[in-house]
Amino acid sequence: MDDSDLLDLAARLAQRAADAIMAVRAAGFAVEAKRDLSPVTAADRIAEALIVDGLREATPGIPVVAEEAVEAGLAGGPAARFWLVDPLDGTREFAAGETSFAVNVGLVVAGRPHLGAVALPAHGEVFGGIAGLGAWKRDAGGQRPVRARRAPAEGPVVMASRHYADDPRIADFARARGAARVVHIGSAEKFCRLAEGAADLYPRFGTTMEWDTAAPEAVLRAAGGEVAQWDGTPLRYGKDDWRNPPFLARGLA
Template structure:
């Protein structure tokens, strides 16, 4: 475990919490959204949260570049290949924010040599935090309560609990993937919180057959790894980071296999 990375965790949690507090200022009866070039929505809350996170990370780690969703969409990401870099989704689950479902998060992940080594996910509405900085460090903290360690579970004998996206499902692909597997229950969820539900032992598997970006997965991936889980491509390779345009292909997130 890299103690230097572990020491960053409290500060990053504070940054995510501060961004979440800013987001809630925009969580009013009417939320105005604009559509980006990729067809996804963006709101003033996305940009306001990013405006909190970017300078704070630059101050915390001046030598580590930051790749953030809205900055990247505006063509302002730091150029070049980076061995170590931050990946930020200032408001993951923007549609949930717009629809007032409460299912949205602030995600901050640190990548080192293609692997997520630190992750913080903050839920502004509930005040919950998931965080990790290496194997065995995954924790869940509720508002005004002490952190509790979390870990993935072994698949129960009565079958898998499967998680899929509320909005980006491919039922045909999912059914084919699950053929021959004992499935107890199928749940749906939005935002990157899905990774944390596996990390805390509530769910066993999350197959994703649609496109995502690295900032969508980095924080949750780091937490899941620390809790004993994994994210793999369909051919069984670990999902790696630093890909062209920061785009992920298909993947399956697992608890303990």
């Protein structure tokens, strides 16, 4: 498979998982707690099984690292090339009846996100991209290219986590950059809004995991944006603990 085939696979599986997630929401579900006390639902498990099984069948030579398997101690370590999967990014939002949750399927090559697909089930959208080759958005209107933008003259739109709405660092960041407004939502949707030119900056001060960011970083980079630590160092993938340092995602500089 070439990169185009791999992205098509990732997008197809992300869409299948998105459909399954919405079916679980329609049927009703229970919310359980994982070992770290974060929530998990049947939607997380069903979506992960669909994606992991599909990736392993289609690309048996590429290891798959997925969130729930890692949490259960069942996932292997990273390789020179491996899939990183978050089957339901934003479980809290999903469980609360919100709309900002996502499905992330990303391919990491040599420690960096190379391509990825992000589905936004509640919005009926899928974003995809290959670093250096462009990004796209697919919805009920079809598929079209997307591109990050330069911040408008009236000030940038800042995306921030819904769970950090009261963090004074977000307000300080927005004020220092003359932000037009701050939008608080959950999940990888924030990266997607930067990728399509609907927002400009996403500062992250708290902890994220690599499966939270691999696919959406690939999409944003493909759309012309970037993600880096606060000192400008690129995020690296395949770390022992899978944790990301704080970072800043941005559209066109």
